[in-house]
Amino acid sequence: MRSLKRLLLAHPMWTLARVLTVLALLMVGCGDEDTDPDSFDSQSDAVKKSGITVSGRKVLRNNHRFISRGVIFEGFQFPKDAMEACEPPPGESQDKDFCDRHLLAMDYLLNGDALERAKQNWKANTIRFNVNQALLDPSSALHDKKDGNGKKWGAKYLDLLDHAVQTARAKKLVVIIALFSGRLDRADNVYVDGKSLNELNGDTKMATARTKRAMETLVKRFKDDKEVLLEVFNEPYGNDPIYVNGGTKDGETYVGMKQIVNAARAEGLKTPIIVQGNGAYITDYLIDNIGDDNIIYSSHWFLKDGDPDGGHALFNQAFGNAAERVPVIITAWDATPKIVEGKNGKPDQNTWCKKDPRGIKLPKIFLKYVRNRNLGLTGFAFDVPGSVTKDFRTLQDQPTILGATCADGGHAGKLVKSLFENYASRGDDNATEKAVEGPDDDGDTLDDTDDPDDLGLPGGPTYDSDNDVWRAHFGVSTFQKLSPSDPESMRLNPLVFDHKFYLQRYPDLAAAAEQSSMTKRDFAEQHWKEHGIQEGRMGSPTWDPIYYAAAHPDVAAAFGTSYYSMLNHFLNGGRQAGYRASAAFDAAYYYNRYGDLQAAIGWDPAALLDHFVLYGLNEGRQASAELAPAWYLGTSPGLAESLEPANYHGAIIHFFRDGQPAGWPGSHP
Structure with missing residues (x-):
């Protein structure tokens, strides 16, 4: 009666008859097997991965949807030594503004607040560095040129780039490193040993052997960072088969994207590679022939002087249709x-x-x-x-x-x-x-x-939003529990057994239930009583015998692996003492988080557990530090779309079945 009084206080608009009816779910239940208002079927194909990955046409970051909000830094596109010398073409004056701009840009990024401004004021989560492929190619003259101390420009450049990358990564920014050939007009105004920077870098329309060697250099340096993405080749323009497979055109020998991707993989790169569309168009030919599924495609559909008019037809043709098949990012844009x-x-x-x-x-x-x-x-x-x-x-x-x-x-x-x-x-x-x-x-x-x-x-709501912001967004679930066949059976008490949870938590049982002549409820109950309890399986969101034993050494010492005895201990003493029996529920956390429960129920672990099972879970409340059901439902890729609205029960099942084994966080890290 004490628990009943507290439940009435927690929900003052409810009549005594209604509360008694709902309480009967714990002992008697309601409904029948033919009424199944909620489905938990959301089997995930997620694999435990961290960093940037791709899944279908989505880009993920630590298994959560990632939409790049990026800014470009061009300052690292040319050697610092060349910018400091700023040697003009023969007979001409220095392009001092161009040289100083790049030097100041490097300083602004490495020593100023550029990244913090980009992150805080622009909400950037990504930075793209435009880099010089000749300086990264061990076979190039620009790479081998030495400074006054005998250090090669290429080695200095790579160290400087590494410093910039680590500076950005310390700000928790994703980094894109994009390989450039020399096609910046003003780079013709800066000379090194009698040649312009464009000439030394190699002004080509598509990737060459230099690009491949530069890519291999980047892979060796950055392959272990799962949030550094390599992009190749910036703004290509040419024949699609040659761009993809390599070949010779107009006297120039090109290396195909397929060969460069394969070389990067051979060096051990496991992160997605960003491959640009040919002439800004991501074609079916490119997608179908690249030979690698771990690719993010990009397009540079600038609006600038001389460009064709825009509109959906052209946008679709350039990258929109591709985005229906594969991950796509616009890695550079302005108008x-x-x-x-x-x-x-x-x-x-x-x-x-x-x-x-x-x-x-x-x-x-x-x-x-x-x-x-x-x-x-x-x-x-x-x-x-x-x-x-x-x-x-x-x-x-x-x-x-x-x-x-x-x-x-x-x-x-x-x-x-x-x-x-x-x-x-x-x-x-x-x-x-x-x-x-x-x-x-x-x-x-x-x-x-x-x-x-x-x-x-x-x-x-955002990824950083609190669980209660997400539950306000989703609303209250309409999920209803179904009655056990034997309301008097301790083993079928809804605190420790829910046949829907049991079948969906264990796909092997769900498959077997489909083949059985029994109803799903009867099959689940029989398996639970005859096998599941003693196998140590979870029976409900709030009963996990393996967790119970691990969390309470006295229980493990007393009962060993006798999970039936543990179940009996929990129902007849453990829950009243506030013993945790699942990652989903912690009486102390639940009590401290919600002031309305403190006022209505007070410190009564058993009554708090009853409240969570009866109301709290349907309301999307967070009952432990480890698992925030509304937050998890809202931030797990594709989960909310695959379930009924506000299906917090389905979210919890997904967490225990798929998310937790894959390393997904159950609450905001």
């Missing part, structure tokens, strides 16, 4: 409608902003397209003045802003920042699985009142 001077001295109208009827709104449409498909994106660039930031040297992380018309110019930094803020507020794991269609190619659903610098995106 500028700047009007350039044409051949006749007049403004050139051949830009996306002038050609496309959507004009200045196209960048916003592009980012909504990306957002609605849950694709990661990396903004170009945090250390290039006038791109997504105004000027990192003086204004630090302030974003650029597109004008209201094509003639106003500007860049898309504010839009990128807004996208990242939305992704962060919504939470990567709260991303919808189905693409949400936006405006089609026949017109723009945006009106003139839309602020092109505000995506206006909704927020929601």
